[in-house]
Amino acid sequence: MPVNTAPREASPDDLARASPSGPGTAFRWPARLWIVLLVSSGVILLDGLDVSMIVVAIPQIQREFGLSAATAQWLAGAYILAFGSFLLLGGRCADLFGRRRMLVAAMAVFILVSVFGALTSNPVLLIASRFIKGVAAAFTAPAAMSLLTTTFPEGPQRNKAFGIFNVFEASGYSSGLLIGGLLATLNWRAIFILPVPIALLILWAALRYVPADPRSDRPIRLDxxxxxxxxxxxxxxxxxxxxxxxxxxxxxxxxxxxxxxxxxxxxxxxxxxxxxxxLIRLGLFRNRRLVAANASAALLYGGAMGFQFLLGLYLQNLLGWQPWQMALVLLPAGLMVVAIGPKLGGLMDRFGVARILVVGLAAFVPCYLLALRLGPEPDLWTLLLPVSLLWGLGFALSISALMVAGTSGVADEEQGVAAGLLNSSLQVGGACGLAVVTAVIMPATELAMLSSGVVVSLVFAFLTLLVQLPFRRG
CATH class of the missing domain: 4.10.860 (DNA Excision Repair, Uvrb; Chain A)
Structure with a gap:
């Protein structure tokens, strides 16, 4: 089907109505609708790449600038700090000022700051660039997610869209670890340059193909x-x-x-x-499914980020593996998401969002139970591979289902806030889980440290299920 490139001709609602969305109906998306989905997914792919690539480059940057470990960790921490703090504001601004408008403006900032970070030789300015990039991402992520939820109606279409969206998110994060490890062996500055052409492509596609934000005669008032x-x-x-x-x-x-x-x-x-x-209508929290989705999202990421930190300590500090080898261990998890993601919409249509979510959350329990058996010698095939596959299965099923549950029943004019709230829950939960795991493992020996930390992740996994039990028949 030819793509009509004339700007401001169709609204997202017009595009979504072009295909039936009732249960059991087949639908075909026009080309421009696919582009809207790819733009939204490209944003989350870029965020995943940027977050994961910097993790493996920190030791090299630390050596080049002679930074202490406490200072070097802010290369990742500054981004998390800004991203988690500005997400709700970013989501509300997308609702008030326009999703396309905010995405384009924040993506332009993201590009400029990426170039600046690649060129600067001042570690303070480098960390500052990471903070500003986190602020930009806090505006692009909810804008992209709310663009998706307002374009694709609730039901089969949105379920399918979120399945594809989740594939891009997991691909960005898992491939970023491997790509970052390879680029860091050449020069860490390449890690700052790589996102630039991707961001330019997203910016061009958004300007050319994403429908302009509808004009509103209502006065815009920011609280x-x-x-x-x-x-x-x-x-x-x-x-x-x-x-x-x-x-x-x-x-x-x-x-x-x-x-x-x-x-x-x-x-x-x-x-x-x-x-x-x-800025946020408090009545939004009367939506019990939205509250449960946000609680589960925070607990899920809290356990997962703590576990990933533990796995990194185990493989790199205890076993002496390189970052790219750790990335290969996590690669099956990413491949699991890529394999399941495109089919997830159909699975949610058939079995219900709540059932898919509970199965996904439950997959983390045997994952962490197996991890308790990790010892001083790596057991790749009977332990590490099953752990990675179960981790991927959990993310593949639960993240998309959480996105659907966290935005269902929310009016279009509040979708940006709902998206920002869900992403904020993920980030704050991840930071909290990492802090709890670190506090628990500090007094322990290396192997005892691993076991005590995994127990914390296991508790988080059980709590995610507990939150969802009232909705298991949804």
Whole structure:
């Protein structure tokens, strides 16, 4: 089918209505609809690449600039801090100012900062570029996800779209570990350059093929009080969680940071209950499935990020493996997502979102139970490979189902907020889980450290299931 490249001719709703979406109906998407899906998926692919590639390059950057370990970790921590703190604001801005508009503007910033990071020879500016890039990603991710949810109607079409979206997300993260390991052997600056052509392609496709945001005669009012308290509260919370692993959970800085964050977020809730145009409508939390999806997302990523950290310590510090070898161990997990993702829409249509979600979350339980058997010698075929496959199966089934559950029953004008909320839950949950695992393993020996940390991930896995039990028949 030929692609009509005339701008501002069709809205996403018009495109979605071009195909039937009822249960059991076959649908064919027009070419422009596929491009909207690929643009949204490309954004999440880019985020996954950028996050995972920097992890394997940190030791090289640390050596070149003579950084301490505490300073070097901010190459990853600054991005997480900014991304987790600005996601909700990014989602609301997408709803207010236009999803395409915010995606294009933030992607342009992402490109410029990537080039700057590749050229700078100042470690402080390099870390600052990572923070700004995290802010840009906090605006692109919810814009892309809400563009998808407002383009594809609830039901089979959205289920299929999220299955493909999840393939790109997993591919970006898993391939980023391997690509980052290979590029880091050449020059770490190549890791900053690689996302640029991908981002330029996404930017071009968004400008050319994604329908322009509809014009609205309603005045746009951004809740400044809510914005300041929310961003300050989230920055303080994520900052405290990231630092807790290093300075301790009972440190005055950690306790004080968490207390200040709680006060700021309480002030945010008070403001939102009174203002005429809130940043986040508190009534959104009456959607019990949305709340359960966000709780499970936080717990899932908390356990998964802690486990990945443990696996890295086990393979690289204890066994002496290289980063690219660790990436190969995780590759089956990524391939599992790629294999299942395109079929996930049909599976959710047939068995229901809640059932697929519970099966996906349950897969992490045997995964972590097997990991408890890891010893001083690597057992590739009977332990590491099954662990990787179960990890991939869990992500393949649960992440897309969480995205569907976390945005279902939400009005189009609040899809950006719902997307930002879900992504924020993932990021904050990941930071919290990593901090908890690090605190638990600090006093232990290397193998005992591994076991005690995996137990924490196992507890997180059981809690994700517990949250979903009331909805198991959905």
């Amino acid at each position: 400044l009080g809510g914005t300041l308290t929310l961003v300050s509260g989230m920055l303080t919370l994520v900052f405290a969680l990231v630092f807790a692993a290093e300075i301790g959970w009972l440190s005055p800085w950690t306790v004080g940071g968490l207390a200040v964050s709680a006060l700021l977020l309480a002030a945010f809730a008070a403001i939102e209950s009174r203002v005429e145009a809130p």
